[in-house]
Amino acid sequence: MAEGLSRGLLIDTGIEGEITDIPPARGGTPHPVRVDFSYDENGVVLVKASLPGLQHTVDITYQQTGARMDAEAFARAQQQVDAFYEEVEEAMEELSDVLEGEDADERYWEPVMLRAARMAEEYPRQRKALQKALTDLRKALPLHDSVRTEKAGNRLADLMSDIESGV
Numbered sequence: 001m002a003e004g005l006s007r008g009l010l011i012d013t014g015i016e017g018e019i020t021d022i023p024p025a026r027g028g029t030p031h032p033v034r035v036d037f038s039y040d041e042n043g044v045v046l047v048k049a050s051l052p053g054l055q056h057t058v059d060i061t062y063q064q065t066g067a068r069m070d071a072e073a074f075a076r077a078q079q080q081v082d083a084f085y086e087e088v089e090e091a092m093e094e095l096s097d098v099l100e101g102e103d104a105d106e107r108y109w110e111p112v113m114l115r116a117a118r119m120a121e122e123y124p125r126q127r128k129a130l131q132k133a134l135t136d137l138r139k140a141l142p143l144h145d146s147v148r149t150e151k152a153g154n155r156l157a158d159l160m161s162d163i164e165s166g167v
Contacts, residue, residue, distance in 0.1 A: 105149045120134070133152070
C-alpha cells in the first residue's frame with residue numbers, strides 16, 4: 001500500500017508486507033530500509049524490502065487477479081494521479097521562480113512598499129510623491145529588470161528616508 005503521496009491521496013495497491021523482529025536502532029537513529037521493485041512481462045510485480053546489515057528481508061509477489069479496478073474506479077484513480085502531477089508541476093514552477101529569483105525582487109521590496117503606503121497616509125503633503133515612487137517600483141517589478149527595479153526601489157527608499165528625517 002502506497003501512502004500519503006499528496007494531500008491525503010492514497011492508492012491501495014493490494015500489496016502489503018511487514019518486516020518483524022527488528023532490534024532497536026543504536027542512538028535512536030532509524031534503520032535504513034531498501035525497497036526494490038521489479039515487473040515482468042506477465043504482469044508479475046516483485047517487491048523486496050530489506051534492512052541492510054540486519055539480514056531482515058520480505059519478498060512480496062503480486063500478480064493480476066480478478067480483484068481489479070473497474071472502469072469507474074480506474075478513472076477516479078487516474079484523476080487523482082493527474083491532479084497530483086499538476087500539483088507537482090505547479091510546485092516545481094514556484095520553486096524554479098524562487099531559485100531563479102523572479103519573485104525575489106518582489107519579496108525584497110514588499111516591506112518597503114507596505115511602509116511607503118502607510119507613510120502616504122501619515123504624511124499627506126508627501127502623498128503624491130510617495131505614490132509616484134511607489135507606482136514606479138510596482139511597474140518595474142513585473143518586468144524582472146533588476147537594474148530598473150533597484151533604481152525605482154532606491155528612489156522610493158531615499159524619499160521615505162528624507163520624509164522621516166524631515167528633509
